[in-house]
Amino acid sequence: MKKAELVFVPFPFWSHLTPTIEFAKLLVSHDDRLHITMLISRVPFDATFVAYIDSLVASSPMSDCIDFVSLPCDYVFAPETNHNVAMTLLMDHQKTHVKNAVTKLIQAHGDKSPRLAGFVVDQLCSAMVDVANGFRVPTYVFFTVSAGFVSLMFHLQTLRDEEFAELTNSPDAELQLPSFVNSVPARILPEAVLDKAASQLFLNNYRKVRDQAKGIIVNTFFELESGAIQFLSDDKFPTVYPVGPAVKLIVGGDDDLVGSRGNNQKSEIIAWLDDQPASSVVFLCFGNVGSFGDCQLKEIARALESSGMRFLWSLRKRPSSGQDVLPSGYTDFTEVLDKEFFDRTAAIGKIIGWAPQVAILAHPAIGGFVSHCGWNSVLESLRLGVPIATWPLYAEQQFNAFELVKELGVAVEIKLDYVMDFKSEKDPTVVSAQVMEATIRRLLEHDSDVRKRVKDISEKSKKALMDGGSSHTVLNGLINDVIDSMP
Structure with missing residues (x-):
């Protein structure tokens, strides 16, 4: 059968790109029916990061199964813009570049293998769900954060949209999180959650993921965050896939590319x-x-x-x-x-x-x-x-x-x-x-x-990613879902 092509859209920052690449390696090493094309935006604010992208593109393909493509990024960061808001606006601006790159990819393949099977996008790139919908393929959202944090954000989105509750900014407030044993003090919540303008955008993104994504992929493993994963396994969310730990553990080679x-x-x-x-x-x-x-x-x-x-x-x-x-x-x-x-x-x-x-x-x-x-x-x-x-x-x-x-x-x-x-x-x-x-x-x-x-x-x-381990089994399920859903 033809190979399944997955288009990855990582958020263009070190802490997001590195685990995305490691997850991509996990997938293609797990099943040779997959091919991945990773579209990385050349953001203007980090010259070292741009040089790293260029090195990835120059060395592409990686193991004949992963290709890297750099995308232009002409988004202008206004100095007065809230940086949490700017992250969302940046990826919304990149939708046209992603659409054009995928169109070229499909045209280049023609009737040959691989065939576009879906998008895997970073949690900050939920705008790309619209692009995937335009190509009539499913979107899987890859979360480079903990399952605990994902459960927090979905809980806050539920409170806002279904119970019409506002999160208080009081530093002494305590939040009861269904996936945690302990109540969570408001003072340790991220600025993006406590800032009203940013939080609305982020919660809208989580609502979009909840309503339109086919799967939630989290870089964690069941034995570490069982409570949060069980919370996310409720049928009110897309299927959750805890696939981690997807981390770079090869000491040497391109370890840091410096x-x-x-x-x-x-x-x-x-x-x-x-x-x-x-x-x-x-x-x-x-x-x-x-x-x-x-x-x-x-x-x-x-x-x-x-x-x-x-x-x-x-x-x-x-x-x-x-x-x-x-x-x-x-x-x-x-x-x-x-x-x-x-x-x-x-x-x-x-x-x-x-x-x-x-x-x-x-x-x-x-x-x-x-x-x-x-x-x-x-x-x-x-x-x-x-x-x-x-x-x-x-x-x-x-x-x-x-x-x-x-x-x-x-x-x-x-x-x-x-x-x-x-x-x-x-x-x-x-x-x-x-x-x-x-x-x-x-x-x-x-x-x-x-x-x-x-x-x-x-x-x-270690056992989670071995044959029969929790993450190994989840990876099998994810890959079968991708293959079975291919248009």
């Missing part, structure tokens, strides 16, 4: 870790966007030095006030930390800029991870059996931190409600060295309940 300089840095980092005892190092890393002001950095340094624990700290330079750009590297770390700190901690610590996160987390010397709690980082850490200390910064990370600590018991709390201010060089609040030191000590306890639970979840995450 060139020879990055490879040299990686070798130096791994060589340092090789000299450390097993499970003795705490790793601090806050993602592509995370950064702190000088006062907070000094408190982190005090905590690390006072604890006496071995540490590996990925330190990024905060953008100047008002500049909407990503953090950069320091030319010299003594710009922000005293030289004496480096002298006093030379025997136990190492500070780096760019971090090959997967390679570090996979190293046996790593005993704990101080993380911003982005969902990809969470899955990588749990998959590799590394317990987490939560320091969320933006988006749904505060909600993730709450779920990890309160619901799942696989993390310890530094903060649950910390919020980074993108518009200021100063931190809105400063976490004290004493709080951090106490948490780091808890994080590295060898016989703690948290570490035992993480080890258990790590084993279950």
Whole structure:
């Protein structure tokens, strides 16, 4: 029979594209009847990301089953536009480019294999449901967030559209979420939920997914988030497919695509870790966007030095006030930390800029991870059996931190409600060295309940994708649904 062609439309940002590519790899390795064409918008605000897209297109196809196509992006980001609103407007603007690319794809194939079978679109790309409908094929929505967060958003959409209830902005309010045991404090909900203009757009998108999508694909696995998955398995939602953990665990190759300089840095980092005892190092890393002001950095340094624990700290330079750009590297770390700190901690610590996160987390010397709690980082850490200390910064990370600590018991709390201010060089609040030191000590306890639970979840995450595992079985069901539904 002819191969089934799936058109993937990821949201053009690192934390969305990386798991989308890993999920695509999972699909084509699972069944050779599938071919995937991934359409990636060349957003203008991140030159490194655009270069990465270009490298993917240049190396296409990947394993003869995945092709990458770059799309122009001429959307103008007005400085005054709410950035949460802008994300939705961006992908709505891209509908014409996606339609044109798919039309060319169909024309190029003609009567040959593969045949268009459906769209797989990011949760922030629900506008593409309209494009898929125009081609008379189904849409599957891929969520790069937790099932817990998906359940939250569908619950809020139900409250608004069926019970006409408004979410209060009171920081002391508590939300009863059907998929959670614990009530959820309003203060840990994302800005996009609490901001009225943005929340209406996001909830409209979830309503569209609920009404028009054929399936909900979530990068998680049943053994990790059984309560949320059971909630989403209700027949009032499209079929839910927990297919994870779709994470990049190949250490080496295109691990981070940073060139020879990055490879040299990686070798130096791994060589340092090789000299450390097993499970003795705490790793601090806050993602592509995370950064702190000088006062907070000094408190982190005090905590690390006072604890006496071995540490590996990925330190990024905060953008100047008002500049909407990503953090950069320091030319010299003594710009922000005293030289004496480096002298006093030379025997136990190492500070780096760019971090090959997967390679570090996979190293046996790593005993704990101080993380911003982005969902990809969470899955990588749990998959590799590394317990987490939560320091969320933006988006749904505060909600993730709450779920990890309160619901799942696989993390310890530094903060649950910390919020980074993108518009200021100063931190809105400063976490004290004493709080951090106490948490780091808890994080590295060898016989703690948290570490035992993480080890258990790590084993279950491996089994989930093995033959007969929960995610493996779900993948079979998803692929059969795609094949059986082909027009």
